[in-house]
Amino acid sequence: MPDRPIRLVPTLRWVCQDDALTLLRDTKAVRVKGDRETLTLIASALERGTTRDELTLHAPADVIDAFLARLDAENWLSSELSTPEAPGMPWERQLGYLTLFGTEAGRMQERLRAARVGILGVGGIGGLVAQHLVGAGAGALWLIDDDVVATHNLNRQYLFSRKDLGRPKVEAAVDALTAQSEHTGYHPIRLAVRSAEDLSVLPDDLDLLVCAADVPTDIALICWRWAGPAGVALVSGAVGLGSGYWGPLVVPGRGGCLDCFDHAKRARMSPLEHELRRALTDPTPYSFGPSNSVIAAMLAHDVCQYLASGDCASLNRRAILRFGEGLSFFDPSPESRCPAHEND
Ligand SMILES: [Zn+2]
Structure with missing residues (x-):
């Protein structure tokens, strides 16, 4: 995966319990086993917005790459480092929702606006x-x-x-x-x-x-x-x-x-x-x-x-x-x- 900015789509939730990280949305879940502290660091970084290289500070590159590939396959990784905002617009609350349809909410809303x-x-x-x-x-x-x-x-x-x-x-x-x-x-x-x-x-x-x-x-x-x-x-x-x-x-x-x-x-x-x-x-x-x-x-x-x-x-x-x-x-x-x- 190229070293672009990456962030979990905002409709995704995660929980770290025992020795596993579970990421979930609707009825779909991805579970990864590992050290709880490391997994929490990785999930927190992904939630804030990070890069692949930054994540390799926490775990070996091949492990990070395999994990990111799984998330990418689910369309759960966005390159938008924050969810675009539209304060005062009727579609303000829709922007995050659009990540159910794709990864880049801002681009999808622009397509709707056009x-x-x-x-x-x-x-x-x-x-x-x-x-x-x-x-x-x-x-x-x-x-x-x-x-x-x-x-x-x-x-x-x-x-x-x-x-x-x-x-x-x-x-x-x-x-x-x-x-x-x-x-x-x-x-x-x-x-x-x-x-x-x-x-x-x-x-x-x-x-x-x-x-x-x-x-x-x-x-x-x-x-x-x-x-x-x-x-x-x-x-x-x-x-x-x-x-x-x-x-x-x-x-x-x-x-x-x-x-x-x-x-x-x-x-x-x-x-x-x-x-x-x-x-x-x-x-x-x-x-x-x-x-x-x-x-x-x-x-x-x-x-x-x-x-x-x-x-x-x-x-x-x-x-x-x-x-x-x-x-x-x-x-x-x-x-x-x-x-x-x-x-x-
Ligand atoms: Zn025909």
């Missing part, structure tokens, strides 16, 4: 994703929706309130989001998207397009017809009756392809499922606030993680949540990778 995101559909899913993005410090949002706020939206579309009834959703959304934070730029576009050409209102250097619309039923594939050629990453999420899904998040330059995902998914469907798919041309008219919120939040989690780090659980695969069982799992369809797009 992020340019399109959201198609500012309703039950898109409105909540927008709120999470704004809270996380996203740079700019393009909000597309043709609808106006109705009373029956207020069971789940918490961006809106009674004073917004009858207003275009994109206008009411910008007011609510501006009240939440002035650190994001907003671009409201009142438009019903029916074809890929309609999406040419968006800049083609977006970092991500979030498809949160449910009409027409193939709206995600319509989005892909714009996003794929434009080289823009795309993700969608939706809620049905007893279940909802988010993903796959597909990145054109990295081999992702929504067409391939859709083909693979259709190939796995039984004749009954094909019949149901044909019969269910309209999304369900029924909705339930809590199940809507949880899907929107899981989608927003992956959107923010992807923008910060370039990775997330639903990259190239769809996650499904069944509300009645409290059960989430990945769609068994093959990953949405496409040989045709591998070298885009």
Whole structure:
């Protein structure tokens, strides 16, 4: 390991007991045996920030190198000698959290601050994703929706309130989001998207397009017809009756392809499922606030993680949540990778 500054990521905890040092985060732990005093010195130095050469004052170089390699493999070593701070910013408490996604919190927050995101559909899913993005410090949002706020939206579309009834959703959304934070730029576009050409209102250097619309039923594939050629990453999420899904998040330059995902998914469907798919041309008219919120939040989690780090659980695969069982799992369809797009 080169002699760069190193420090334990701030989300890591350690304890020295008997003849072992245990480092742990969530359900993951790494345990090293040795002299308690030496281990405490090493762990304390790593917590403060140190260098590999400084650590070799406490133990032989090969032992230190093996230990650091283990920590590095877990992404537990940062080169940031202090956790960046953002006093007075809405995302102040998020900076340390970001080290769950990578090692350099400051760089990940900068990526979020620079992020340019399109959201198609500012309703039950898109409105909540927008709120999470704004809270996380996203740079700019393009909000597309043709609808106006109705009373029956207020069971789940918490961006809106009674004073917004009858207003275009994109206008009411910008007011609510501006009240939440002035650190994001907003671009409201009142438009019903029916074809890929309609999406040419968006800049083609977006970092991500979030498809949160449910009409027409193939709206995600319509989005892909714009996003794929434009080289823009795309993700969608939706809620049905007893279940909802988010993903796959597909990145054109990295081999992702929504067409391939859709083909693979259709190939796995039984004749009954094909019949149901044909019969269910309209999304369900029924909705339930809590199940809507949880899907929107899981989608927003992956959107923010992807923008910060370039990775997330639903990259190239769809996650499904069944509300009645409290059960989430990945769609068994093959990953949405496409040989045709591998070298885009
Ligand atoms: Zn493909």
